[in-house]
Amino acid sequence: MATFLLSIVLLIVGYMVYSKVVERIFGINDAKPTPAYTKGDGMDYVPMPWWKGSLIQLLNIAGLGPIFGAILGAFYGPVAFIWIVIGTLFAGAVHDYFSGMLSLRHNGEQYPTIVGRYLGKSVRFFIHIVSILLMILVAAAFTAGPAQLIAEITPISFMFALGLIFTYFLMAAVLPVNKIIGKVYPVFGAILIFMAVAVCGALLFSGHQIPNVTASNLHPDNLPLWPLMMVTISCGAISGFHATQSPIIARTIKKESEGRKVFYGAMVAEGIIALIWAAAAMTFFGGTGGLAAAHAAAGPAGVVNEISTSLLGTLGGILAILGVIILPITTGDTALRSSRMMLTELLGKGFSKIKGKKAVIFATIPVTVPAIFLATIDYTFLWRYVGWTNQLVATVMLWTAAMYLLKHQKVHWICGVPALFMTAVVSTYIFYAPEGFGMAYEPSLAIGLSLTSVVLAWYIKQIFAHRKEKQEHSVSSIAS
Incomplete structure (x- = not known):
């Protein structure tokens, strides 16, 4: 129990200390108007109070992620606590802060466009496609579960429940951010x-x-604990999905100093939630063996329901139903909203002649249709591909932030070190995992570390290139 309590304390203290370090390195400027005012459109660019933005951000990035992911991560035992704490403070929260603040600095741009600014157009195009696919996969995966549960506890069929959920998705994706998301989601975040x-x-x-x-x-x-646990526990430690959600709230922030509370703070809150559910899962069933048996019998939703009802009674049952149905739906609809924004940026010229609500609807339909189809296939198949794609997106976001800091002659290693670590994770995982190449562990590890060494060499080259550019600039300034 001491480790669990210490982990919570470390997350809180880490937020109070390290978030300020990250903020100072980034360099905020409250005198600069934010996109909520400079680009206000009554649709996506709408000023909101920071506390409301924080709750919406938490719900957008969390949903059932820090619950289901933490339960699966608890299979590894209390070592999961270490990854949640270190991953949250030094990777996940840093990732979320920069994904939100860089969007804010660049007029609310979406994640792929920001990537293009600092890693080049080819990487931008690649990550645009990967990010939209991730959003579609997330929307599908976070819809199939609730629809199945609704079909089990009500007379409604699975397909009808699926239709109801996606009807809501379309409404939430095309209505102004302050109509549904801004009014209802803070309540769900509080739940x-x-x-x-x-x-x-x-x-x-x-x-x-x-x-x-x-x-x-x-x-x-x-x-093997590494790298599987780092992909299993994504929400609650580091998740690339967050980079796609942060621009939604970046477009509503009133001043730059609110970014630390909204982006870094929401990630720390998610880390604490993940710690709690990991502790509950590995404790309630008498160890990881009991947890595995419970998970095999009822799945993660069943584990959540049994823990909640046993510990909290009727209230727990109500909370479990709310959690397993509502929380993933709220993640799914914001996934479609952000994919709509990404598609609009990717095909900006194609949508330039379509104005107002029509443009929003035309951009939403192409990402909704495949999500509906994928929601009808096996959930576990979807989730496997969500995991690696998610962490790949996170890795690219960290490298983007590192290049931003390097370009502006700031302390780039706060993003570069976790980016290098996550490069090793995704490089090894894709060769070892069954949804990847399914190779043996040792050669997968060797290939993953070799690829990471190549990326490290590129990183060092970038550092020396920027130093040389700085020196040449200084010499030219003196000469002039």
Whole structure:
């Protein structure tokens, strides 16, 4: 239990200290008007209070991610606590802060466009396609589960439930951000926090002994901890999906100093939620073996329901239903909203002749149709591909932030080091995982680390190139 409590304290202290370091390195300017005012359109660019933006951001980036991902990550045992704390403070929250603040600095631009500014047009095109695919996969994966549960507990069929959810998705994607998202999502964000806090309190006073961290990998199937755990626990440590969501809130922020609370703060809150659910999952069922059996019998939704109802009674059951149905739906609709924005930027000239709501609808339909189709296929198949794609997007975002800092002669390693780590994760994972090349672990590790070495060489080359450019600029300035 001591490790669990210490982990929560470290996240809180880390937010209070390291977030200010990151903010100072970025360099805020509250005198500069934000896109919410300079590009106000009553649709996406709408000023909102920071606390409302924080709750919406938390709900957008979290949903069931830090719950289901943490439950699966708990299979590895309390070592998951270490990854959640370190990943959140030094990778995930830094990633979220820069994805939001760079969007804010560049007039609310979407993630792929920001990537193009600092990594080049070819990378921008590639990541545009990957990001839109990720959004479609997330919308599909976060829709299939709720629709299935609705079909199980009501007379409504799965396909009809799916139709209802996607009808709502279309409404949420085409209406102004302050109509549904701005009014309802802060309430759902509060429910997400309340649910986690209630489970944490009940767990601490239930008599269950939360295990402390050991060096052991306790996965029942003896799966390698690295890099699988870093992909399994994405939301709650670092997730590229967040880079696609941050621009939604970046377009509503009133001043730059609010970015630390909204972007870095929401990620830390998600890390705490992930810690709570990881602790509950590995404790409630008497260890990782019991957790694996419960998960095999009822899936992650069943695990959430059993923990919630057992610890919190009727209230827990209500919260579980709200969580498993509402939270993924709210993630799915913002995924479609951001994919609509990305598609509009990708095909900007093609949509230039279409104005107003028609443009929004025409940009939403092409990403909604494939999402509906994918929602009808196997959920586990979808989720496997979401995992690696998600972490690839996160890695590219960290490299983008590192190049931004390098270009502006700032402390770039705060993004470069986690970017290098995540490069090793995604490079090794794609060769080892069954949804990748399915190779043996040792050669996958060797190839992954070799690719990471190539990227490291590129990073060093960029550092020396910028130093040379700086020196030449200084010499020319003196000469003139």
